[in-house]
Amino acid sequence: MSTQKQQTVAVVGTGVIGAGWITRFLAQGFDVIATDPVDGAEAQMRKKVKQAWPYMEQRGLAAGASMERLSFTNNLQxxxxxxxxxxxxxxxxxxxxxxxxxEIDKHADTDAIIASSTSGITPSVLQQNCSNPERVIVAHPFHPVYLLPLVEIVGGTATSQESISQAEAIYKKVEMKPLLIEREIEGHVADRLMEALWREALHLVNDGVATTEEVDAAITYGAGLRWAQMGPFLTFHLAGGEQGMRHMLHQFGPALKLPWTKLEAPELTYELKERVIEGCETSAGNHSVEELEAKRNEFLVRLLDLVEEYWPEPQSIMGNKKELSNG
Known part of the structure; x- marks a missing residue:
């Protein structure tokens, strides 16, 4: 594979997630070829990239990074x-x-990796119509893609280990933190965790226990502050004192069987939808979505610097699963 080819990616679909990928790849010195059949897609994509670029400059651009390295075509092939x-x-x-x-598989070079950003569909399903399914994977990012570093990499039944390793190397080159998921499941890992919290939040609002603003405050000023540095397991490990998780499970484990949480989502009635919508609009106040995105991005840039200062190598925690299992 030529050096130029190793630094060139194609992005198919240039909506919010696609534009996020484009921004991240450009900021890391890649050439990007984008394609989308929707009328006006190119103009919207370039607008999104331009809006996100200042935050990439704050994070630090790679040598040669430029928005000029972006090209657009309506021709998928x-x-x-x-x-x-x-x-x-x-x-x-x-x-x-x-x-x-x-269609991508039909026209792409045989040594190219094909990755889907799907948040829920398994790779074994996605690769069924492909002639070369061994190079088809799921690479699920998080919004905004240009700032959040996690990408869940999942292979299907026909995916080769070589393709997984090749994809992992590419995503690391663009400063992402690949999480290799060995067993495919609908929704992967992170979305399943977020959906569980989302379901519980809807129940609390639906049952009149808390407003949308109160639920947001509970996360923003409580668990969310800890989760920015540590996940739920390590957070609970600290809650167990000197004995860590061993004591935590002994003392608080029985509470897991109490009927506190709701596993099924509530019926999304008109009343619940309006309650959620009105609550979010109240929280947003007079700020437009664009203004709120800018505030979020400014916060994330500063937060990422802090996370990297206190937890410089999170990939070592994701770690080599074989090493952990043999430990």
């Missing part, structure tokens, strides 16, 4: 040739994704 990675971001509809991925 043209976009996916002579690249090392194709990142697919079309709407979350299984039939559509399978069709697009099969």
């Amino acid at each position: 043209e976009a996916v040739q002579n690249v090392c990675l194709i990142q697919e971001n079309v709407p979350e509809r299984e039939e559509l994704k399978r069709k697009v991925l099969a």
Whole structure:
């Protein structure tokens, strides 16, 4: 694979997630070829990249990074040739994704990785229509992609280990923290955790226990502050005092069987939807979504610096699963 090809990616679908990928790759010195059949897609994409660029400058651009290294074409076949990675971001509809991925597979170079940003569909399902399913993976990012470093990498039944390793190397080159998920499952890992919290939040609002603002405050000023540095397991490990998780499970473990939480989502009635919508609009006040995004990005830039200062190598915690299991 030529040096130029190793530094060139294609992004298929240029909405919020696609534009986020484009921004991250450009900021790390890659050339990006974007494609999207929607009318006006190029103008919207370039607007999003331009809006996000100042935050990439604050985080630090790679040598040669430039928005000028972005090109756009309406021709999918043209976009996916002579690249090392194709990142697919079309709407979350299984039939559509399978069709697009099969078309990408038909025209892409055989040594290129094909990655889907799907938040819920498993790779074994997505690769069914592909002639070369061994190079098809899920690479699920988090919004905003240009700032949040986690990417969940999942292979399907036909995916080769070589493709997983190749994808991991590419994402590390763009300063991401790959989480290799060995067993595919709908929703992967992080979204399943977020969905559990989201379901419980909806129940609390629906049952009149708390408002949307109070639920947000409970996370913002409580668990969320800790989760920015440590996940739930290590957080609870500290809650156990000197004996850590051993004491924590002994003392608080029985509470897990108490009927505190709701496993199923509440019925999304008109009343619940309006309560949630009105609560969010009240919290937002007079700020537009664009203004709120800017505040969020400014916060994340500073937070990432702090996380890296206190937890400089989170990838070592993700770690080598074999090493952990043999420990």
